Amino acid sequence: MIFNTYFAALVLLAVSTSANPGKVKKCTVKHNRNGADDSDNILRAFTKCQKNSIITFSRVDYNAHTPITLAGLENVVVHLEGNLNLPKDIATVQRAINTTTNQPSTYATPWFYIHGTDVSIIGSKDFKWGRFNGYGQQWWDIGNRILRPQLATFNVTNGLLKDLKIIKPVAWGWNLPGRNIWVENHFVDAAPNNGTRDNTVDCLMVWRSFSVMIYPNTKFPPPGFNLSGHNITVDGYYGHNGDDCISVINGAKDIVAKNGYCGFSSHGLSIGSLGRNGANHTVQNVLFKNWTMDGAVYGARFKSWTGGQGFADNITWEDITLINVSTGIFITQNYYDQDKGPRPPNVNKTSTKISNMRYRNFKGTLGTNWTDGTCISTPCWNYVPGLDEPKSVILDLYAGTAANISLSKIDIRTHAYSRNTSVLCDPTTLVVGEQDTLGFQCTNGPFVAMPIKQTDKPGHRHRH
Numbered sequence: 001m002i003f004n005t006y007f008a009a010l011v012l013l014a015v016s017t018s019a020n021p022g023k024v025k026k027c028t029v030k031h032n033r034n035g036a037d038d039s040d041n042i043l044r045a046f047t048k049c050q051k052n053s054i055i056t057f058s059r060v061d062y063n064a065h066t067p068i069t070l071a072g073l074e075n076v077v078v079h080l081e082g083n084l085n086l087p088k089d090i091a092t093v094q095r096a097i098n099t100t101t102n103q104p105s106t107y108a109t110p111w112f113y114i115h116g117t118d119v120s121i122i123g124s125k126d127f128k129w130g131r132f133n134g135y136g137q138q139w140w141d142i143g144n145r146i147l148r149p150q151l152a153t154f155n156v157t158n159g160l161l162k163d164l165k166i167i168k169p170v171a172w173g174w175n176l177p178g179r180n181i182w183v184e185n186h187f188v189d190a191a192p193n194n195g196t197r198d199n200t201v202d203c204l205m206v207w208r209s210f211s212v213m214i215y216p217n218t219k220f221p222p223p224g225f226n227l228s229g230h231n232i233t234v235d236g237y238y239g240h241n242g243d244d245c246i247s248v249i250n251g252a253k254d255i256v257a258k259n260g261y262c263g264f265s266s267h268g269l270s271i272g273s274l275g276r277n278g279a280n281h282t283v284q285n286v287l288f289k290n291w292t293m294d295g296a297v298y299g300a301r302f303k304s305w306t307g308g309q310g311f312a313d314n315i316t317w318e319d320i321t322l323i324n325v326s327t328g329i330f331i332t333q334n335y336y337d338q339d340k341g342p343r344p345p346n347v348n349k350t351s352t353k354i355s356n357m358r359y360r361n362f363k364g365t366l367g368t369n370w371t372d373g374t375c376i377s378t379p380c381w382n383y384v385p386g387l388d389e390p391k392s393v394i395l396d397l398y399a400g401t402a403a404n405i406s407l408s409k410i411d412i413r414t415h416a417y418s419r420n421t422s423v424l425c426d427p428t429t430l431v432v433g434e435q436d437t438l439g440f441q442c443t444n445g446p447f448v449a450m451p452i453k454q455t456d457k458p459g460h461r462h463r464h
């Protein structure tokens with residue numbers, strides 16, 4: 001709160017101290033009352049008020065019926081007092097996304113592409129307003145996965161997204177490739193009206209019959225955030241979504257995601273996937289803190305592909321509450337497409353390295369099922385050898401490439417609140433001495449906490 005008042009004040013201060021002191025332009029976005037597309041009105045306001053401005057959307061439902069690029073923004077504060085509604089008609093959305101010149105993300109094309117410096121988008125305080133309505137339900141009902149839009153890319157240096165509500169997005173939410181971004185109080189409702197954790201399989205079977213490419217890791221309904229930028233904080237997230245709640249991907253650095261709730265059937269607070277097709281991917285300095293994961297397949301997840309390269313360093317998951325989760329803490333460095341046959345050989349004997357990965361203060365319960373309704377292959381996309389029941393911890397490591405993983409204050413219980421949970425961990429994959437600092441017994445068996453031996457400062461380790 002304090003930060004953002006400060007942040008907004010900073011933006012405005014920058015305006016008043018810039019070349020035109022005191023001259024803050026103001027634009028209000030016009031709205032067509034006859035139901036016509038408002039996209040031109042939006043573009044006009046963002047062109048007129050491109051720099052040192054305040055742009056206000058009135059408290060009405062705007063028809064954002066054409067994908068748009070809002071670029072060249074400098075020192076702009078946007079007040080979204082109204083809602084931005086995508087077309088309800090699926091074919092209209094597909095046609096538009098097929099022809100837009102909006103810069104695509106690697107996995108989809110965004111409806112809104114926003115680029116600039118010092119840009120704030122602040123939603124209404126009223127829960128009914130400040131919304132992006134995607135009308136995704138009808139896509140989910142018929143399992144349509146063709147030409148799905150990603151909601152928005154916010155490719156901004158010094159950005160703020162606050163009090164925004166994302167309602168039934170067709171697919172992916174916000175992509176944040178920029179720098180110095182603060183996201184506060186973000187709401188996502190991407191749960192199907194009639195779907196549950198178990199029956200999403202029906203949807204998937206329908207989707208399959210459309211014979212579009214389905215990666216085993218891209219599930220319906222859509223995920224929340226992709227964080228690939230630098231210095232990004234997400235403070236306050238409430239979402240019902242499938243797939244990853246927060247997904248920190250290649251290139252991300254200095255990321256904090258805190259104070260959130262992930263419901264419905266999410267696939268966790270995730271790093272990755274990294275290193276697909278031997279790629280050299282890096283992620284550095286990430287903190288997930290104070291999250292509740294309700295009904296998720298994973299609480300904390302790290303995923304890199306067999307034969308990947310690069311590294312993930314200094315990642316912490318802290319103060320995590322689990323409710324009905326399939327696996328509390330999960331690492332795989334050996335991921336592959338289970339529906340494309342057996343694991344490919346790791347010909348180059350490489351792996352995305354892991355270092356300084358910390359898990360602190362996890363509490364709560366596992367569910368009764370080690371997976372959810374999104375299995376579309378045998379084995380299931382989330383199967384690892386030996387997985388037959390919910391697990392508190394799975395470390396599926398690539399031998400000798402994971403250093404300084406530590407678990408402390410882990411109190412994960414079974415569905416019936418028993419402490420007898422089990423883990424999957426192959427001790428032969430640990431680097432020498434790793435068991436001393438791991439915090440639990442690496443074995444395929446019951447979870448047994450172990451003291452973490454204090455190591456001295458680098459270069460001063462007294463070992464036998």
Ligand SMILES: *[C@@H]1O[C@H](CO)[C@@H](O)[C@H](O)[C@H]1NC(C)=O
Nearest residue numbers: 094095096097098099146147
């Ligand atoms: C998308 O565009 C391509 C190339 O212009 C075209 O062949 C295809 O039919 C379009 N698809 C849809 C669903 O409009």
Ligand SMILES: *[C@@H]1O[C@H](CO)[C@@H](O)[C@H](O)[C@H]1NC(C)=O
Nearest residue numbers: 141142194195199200202203
């Ligand atoms: C949800 O409802 C729609 C429309 O009635 C139906 O087509 C779809 O199969 C339902 N989905 C599930 C998972 O029950």
Ligand SMILES: *[C@@H]1O[C@H](CO)[C@@H](O)[C@H](O)[C@H]1NC(C)=O
Nearest residue numbers: 103104105115153155175177
């Ligand atoms: C973000 O903007 C930079 C230029 O500022 C560009 O190089 C980059 O490709 C953009 N990234 C995405 C994902 O749009």
Ligand SMILES: *[C@@H]1O[C@H](CO)[C@@H](O)[C@H](O)[C@H]1NC(C)=O
Nearest residue numbers: 159179180181182231232233
């Ligand atoms: C990181 O981003 C925040 C805004 O979220 C900004 O206040 C801060 O100055 C940035 N830090 C650096 C080192 O640029």
Ligand SMILES: *[C@@H]1O[C@H](CO)[C@@H](O)[C@H](O)[C@H]1NC(C)=O
Nearest residue numbers: 197198199201369371372373
């Ligand atoms: C686990 O969930 C899947 C998908 O919902 C279901 O097919 C399977 O029967 C469940 N397994 C158990 C043991 O309940």
Ligand SMILES: *[C@@H]1O[C@H](CO)[C@@H](O)[C@H](O)[C@H]1NC(C)=O
Nearest residue numbers: 107172173223224225226247
């Ligand atoms: C993040 O990117 C990956 C591809 O790199 C994609 O599969 C995933 O759906 C994206 N997540 C979000 C939240 O956009």
Ligand SMILES: *[C@@H]1O[C@H](CO)[C@@H](O)[C@H](O)[C@H]1NC(C)=O
Nearest residue numbers: 237258259260261290291292
């Ligand atoms: C943890 O996050 C929740 C929101 O999910 C928030 O209400 C609560 O105040 C946070 N706790 C702390 C100690 O910050």
Ligand SMILES: *[C@@H]1O[C@H](CO)[C@@H](O)[C@H](O)[C@H]1NC(C)=O
Nearest residue numbers: 277278279307308346347348
């Ligand atoms: C193995 O390394 C070679 C040479 O760097 C590269 O061309 C090839 O793509 C790699 N194979 C895989 C499966 O990563």
Ligand SMILES: *[C@@H]1O[C@H](CO)[C@@H](O)[C@H](O)[C@H]1NC(C)=O
Nearest residue numbers: 251279280281282309310311
């Ligand atoms: C991977 O990329 C990093 C920089 O992102 C570089 O320092 C490193 O040398 C690269 N590693 C390989 C194996 O190419």
Ligand SMILES: *[C@@H]1O[C@H](CO)[C@@H](O)[C@H](O)[C@H]1NC(C)=O
Nearest residue numbers: 254255256284285286287314
């Ligand atoms: C590790 O990451 C956290 C969170 O981004 C950061 O605060 C901390 O400074 C990092 N530590 C190092 C040694 O870079």
Ligand SMILES: *[C@@H]1O[C@H](CO)[C@@H](O)[C@H](O)[C@H]1NC(C)=O
Nearest residue numbers: 197294323324365367368415
């Ligand atoms: C966990 O899920 C089961 C059914 O999937 C439900 O009966 C139970 O109430 C849930 N427990 C909690 C604590 O939410």
Ligand SMILES: *[C@@H]1O[C@H](CO)[C@@H](O)[C@H](O)[C@H]1NC(C)=O
Nearest residue numbers: 355356403404455457458459
């Ligand atoms: C693991 O931690 C020790 C002790 O803090 C440190 O000396 C070492 O450099 C770390 N290893 C890696 C790969 O970061």
